[in-house]
Amino acid sequence: MNMTTIASNMQAVRDAIDVAARAAGRDPREVTLLAVSKTFPADDLRAAYATGQRCFAENYVQEGTGKIAALKDLQIEWHFIGPIQSNKTRPIAENFSWAHSIERLKVAERLSAQRPESLPPLQVCIEVNISGEASKSGVAPNEVGALAQTVAALPRLKLRGLMAIPQPDSNPAQQHAAFAQLRQLQEQLVDAGLPLDTLSMGMSHDFPAAIAEGATMVRIGTAIFGARNYGGNA
Ligand SMILES: *Cc1c(COP(=O)(O)O)cnc(C)c1O
Numbered sequence: 001m002n003m004t005t006i007a008s009n010m011q012a013v014r015d016a017i018d019v020a021a022r023a024a025g026r027d028p029r030e031v032t033l034l035a036v037s038k039t040f041p042a043d044d045l046r047a048a049y050a051t052g053q054r055c056f057a058e059n060y061v062q063e064g065t066g067k068i069a070a071l072k073d074l075q076i077e078w079h080f081i082g083p084i085q086s087n088k089t090r091p092i093a094e095n096f097s098w099a100h101s102i103e104r105l106k107v108a109e110r111l112s113a114q115r116p117e118s119l120p121p122l123q124v125c126i127e128v129n130i131s132g133e134a135s136k137s138g139v140a141p142n143e144v145g146a147l148a149q150t151v152a153a154l155p156r157l158k159l160r161g162l163m164a165i166p167q168p169d170s171n172p173a174q175q176h177a178a179f180a181q182l183r184q185l186q187e188q189l190v191d192a193g194l195p196l197d198t199l200s201m202g203m204s205h206d207f208p209a210a211i212a213e214g215a216t217m218v219r220i221g222t223a224i225f226g227a228r229n230y231g232g233n234a
Contacts, residue, residue: 001040001226006047009224010035017218020211031211034079036203036221038063039228042070048224049074057081057100057219061088068095081163081200081219083137090114093156098123100163100200100219103139108151115156124157125200130181131167138164141185148189148196161198161216162186168205175206179213186214 013033021028034057035048045056045067054075058064059082068078079098084107092099093114102108102124115122126148129138139147144162152159162185166178179201190196202210202218210218222228 001044001047003047003050005226006044006224007051009226010048010051010053013220013223016208017211020208023208024212026211030216032217034081034200034217034219035224036081036219037067037225038082038221039230040225042067044225045071045076046074049076055079059083061091065091065095079219084111086110093122094119096122098125098160100125100217101127101137102147102151103127103137105147105150108147108154108157112154112156121156121158123160123198124151125161125163125198126151126159127163127165128182128185130164130178141181144185145189145192148194149192152194159194159196161196161200162189163200165203166201166206170205172209175209176213179206179210179215183214 017031017033018028021031032055034055035053036057037045038059055077057079078096079100080092080096081100084101086107089107089110093111094116099122111122126144127138128144129140148159151157162182164182169175182201183199186196186199198217199215200217202215204220204223207218207220
């Protein structure tokens with residue numbers, strides 16, 4: 001996509017985040033925009049970066065580490081948001097600042113063990129399955145508490161909060177209900193003594209509802225970079 005289009009998309013998304021935050025009585029600065037750049041070439045990330053964007057999110061280890069290498073000259077904060085296989089933890093621990101998709105203790109333990117001492121702790125979120133059987137990824141809500149307590153004790157990870165990818169739903173009431181469920185789970189963990197500050201929720205089609213329900217990080221791809229073509233040059 002050309003630079004001008006990416007720049008105007010970035011502005012439109014930032015404006016929409018502002019509107020949604022103010023409508024909810026929130027300070028827009030409480031909401032961090034992650035530009036989800038999976039399948040898009042490094043030059044598209046440079047175009048977004050040129051507008052001031054600093055946080056980028058990738059879903060695939062090999063593709064993500066390739067872009068990290070290609071964009072070493074920029075001050076980017078890299079977020080990993082895809083499913084994490086336990087044999088792929090090392091490049092995530094070595095290259096990313098955040099991992100949003102922790103759903104198993106074994107993966108968390110490996111990330112902690114493999115996080116280089118030269119880097120700050122890896123910032124992590126636990127992914128929760130708030131859509132029941134409709135979704136394959138994420139921890140069941142009734143298992144989040146136990147996993148969160150264990151992950152929070154790992155030395156080289158810093159547990160920041162929860163993440164979810166609700167089932168796509170065009171009905172705003174359903175969108176709100178799913179995001180409210182994640183916020184309530186987070187509140188229970190905070191009440192149980194975990195110092196969590198991050199709710200990673202909201203994508204191109206539902207981020208206003210997520211912001212209304214307390215999202216602190218929204219993960220937006222399509223609205224910035226356009227539709228993805230998985231058959232193409234990803
Ligand atoms: C691809 C992806 C996004 C971005 O989705 P869009 O609908 O393109 O905004 C957000 N979160 C996760 C986990 C993703 O895989």
